Amino acid sequence: MRILEVEHYAKQFNIHHLGRKIEAFDDLTFSLKQGQFLLVSGTNGSGKSTLLRCLYRTYLPTGGRALYHSLHGLIDLARAADIDIALLRQEEIGFVTQFLRPRPRVSAIELVAEPLLATGMALNEAEGEAGELLESFGLKPELWKAYPTTFSGGEQQKVNLARALIHPRRLLLLDEPTASLDAQTRAALVGRLAWLKEQDVAMIGVFHHPGDVRELVDTELALGNKTGVAGYPKVEEVYVVE
Ligand SMILES: Nc1ncnc2c1ncn2[C@@H]1O[C@H](COP(=O)(O)OP(=O)(O)OP(=O)(O)O)[C@@H](O)[C@H]1O
Ligand SMILES: [Mg+2]
Known part of the structure; x- marks a missing residue:
């Protein structure tokens, strides 16, 4: 069953102080079924993270639509009301990045x-389940009751991943989740993703080591570097839905 149909999706950033626009991606069309794994590839600055953020609605896309087949019916992620996006984030769509923002205490x-x-x-x-998952990701049991604010980058990432992956969502967006992980943890993560795929979770992911997930990939979306401007000054254009 189809879960997502993306049509002519586009995102441009307005760089006001330079009076020009940057095109992160343009005219992207693809679709995804339940349990399918889409690998997004491309050079630095080719729009991979921006695409994931436009699907999660951290950014608003500037063109096209993303029809998501939710449990409550069809919804265009590009135009849905904030309240609906907030509900989808609670129940159906997960996003995992490289970074955990640990809450104090x-x-x-x-x-x-x-x-x-x-x-x-x-x-x-x-x-009990949380402990099992943390153990499989190799987080030392003596740290389980400690506050992640003081953890190492890799340890924080283990907590971040365990939190994002403990409860299967219907659609999972992954932005380089393995970047700060050792080989053993990467293998455990891939095992967890395989299990999620068996639970029919659809996934769209960008991977620092794409070889890790080779076995899981059903389709690949290769983005071109149209802007060709590496390290371009960023402007804040974050569209936050609480
Ligand atoms: N908030 C923003 N404001 C302005 N430009 C942005 C913003 N976010 C991204 N961009 C620009 O959009 C383009 C795509 O960025 P994006 O972060 O999506 O690339 P990426 O493919 O994820 O790269 P990397 O492999 O380095 O993570 C870049 O040229 C970047 O400068
Ligand atoms: Mg990126």
């Missing part, structure tokens, strides 16, 4: 168990 195990508690699972059971 919340332990690793609490952060990971939270999405399960939100589904109504009992605390003991949720923390």
